[in-house]
Amino acid sequence: MVNTVESPLFPCPLILTQERYVTKVLFNKAKHKHLREIITEGVLRMHEMSLMLEIIKIVSENARLHGFSKVDKIDVIVGDLSNVLPAALELAFFHFRKQGLGILDENTELDIIREPAKAKCQTCLVEFIPDYRLTLCPMCGLPNCLLISGETFRIESYEGSDEL
Ligand SMILES: [Zn+2]
Incomplete structure (x- = not known):
């Protein structure tokens, strides 16, 4: 029996293994923005616990919705x-x-x-690796820098399966 998944929200390529049908579910980038909100509100270091709890909750709920009995991997x-x-x-x-x-x-x-941190100076356009969110340009010394990457925190995808 093939476990097909129809979802308007997530593209679901099917991966066939020997014992199970494993499905990878990609998460919509726009969703789960509240994960970032937990970070900014979160209590330092204890917040990894609450973040992980939230991730497992979201993924498990979504996997159940897709009819999976198990989550194999979370990215x-x-x-x-x-x-x-x-x-x-x-x-x-x-x-x-x-x-x-x-x-x-x-x-x-x-x-x-x-995800590595990357910033770009809006004045002299040099790209560099910043140590902090707010930083001075290493070339011209001005604080006119834009963070390009490094702030992301989100669920990329998960793999769920069902015993055959
Ligand atoms: Zn600069």
């Missing part, structure tokens, strides 16, 4: 200037995985995709 993008510590996020994931939260089990994986 999360973490920007270098997103105020999220990848190690702390991973630790939180292991903690909740052990608890069997949502529809995770002991084989569910977490893949953290790092």
